[in-house]
Amino acid sequence: MAEIVIIYTSETGMTKQYAKWISQELDSDCLILEEARAEDFLHADLIVFGAGIRGGRMRKLRSFHYKVKKSGWSGPVIYFATGGAPYDEQTVSDIIASSFHLPDGYSLPFFYFESGVNFEKMKGRSRAMMKMYKFIISVRKEKSEAAVGTRQALSKSYDHSRLDYIRPLIKEVQKMTST
Numbered sequence: 001m002a003e004i005v006i007i008y009t010s011e012t013g014m015t016k017q018y019a020k021w022i023s024q025e026l027d028s029d030c031l032i033l034e035e036a037r038a039e040d041f042l043h044a045d046l047i048v049f050g051a052g053i054r055g056g057r058m059r060k061l062r063s064f065h066y067k068v069k070k071s072g073w074s075g076p077v078i079y080f081a082t083g084g085a086p087y088d089e090q091t092v093s094d095i096i097a098s099s100f101h102l103p104d105g106y107s108l109p110f111f112y113f114e115s116g117v118n119f120e121k122m123k124g125r126s127r128a129m130m131k132m133y134k135f136i137i138s139v140r141k142e143k144s145e146a147a148v149g150t151r152q153a154l155s156k157s158y159d160h161s162r163l164d165y166i167r168p169l170i171k172e173v174q175k176m177t178s179t
């Protein structure tokens, strides 16, 4: 049976929740990026890597790629990102474009899961950035549905995470590991 390892980074616990759901579903190890040692994932046939979105980009991709390259591991990676925005095809394409800088015509296995925002667990820098976003949005005074929705979303903590959202990723793992 193929060995799958989940590696994730999480500031407020949103990505951690999805990583745990995925690892339970696949019965696989689940490692924190910052703590993962090469010997913990060198045996993997496939790695699933997850992180939250900051300003439209996936966090810590560079750290992940650096760690994996340094370890000498090479194999397929499936990426997942969590964010406060609802799922939308254009949003997901934009996240992929900003995070990976892929040449035209290239794609990679990537899944986006709507999560939420947790102000209580945010660290100082994130909280300050959020305050700035809130300020910028409030001074624009836009009345569009999207602008009103964003203002509401940034007014207090919320969590729209759902176990069901991981199903397409699980299917992709099964497809990529079935021989």
Ligand SMILES: Cc1cc2nc3c(=O)[nH]c(=O)nc-3n(C[C@H](O)[C@H](O)[C@H](O)COP(=O)(O)O)c2cc1C
Pocket: 009, 010, 011, 012, 013, 014, 015, 016, 051, 052, 053, 054, 055, 056, 057, 082, 083, 084, 085, 115, 116, 117, 118, 122, 125, 126, 127, 129, 130
């Ligand atoms: C400073 C900051 C910027 C964010 N930018 C985005 C964003 O551009 N798009 C989005 O969907 N969510 C955004 N979010 C929400 C996070 O991506 C979301 O809460 C994510 O699930 C956090 O995961 P983690 O706490 O496990 O790292 C932002 C959150 C913070 C704190």
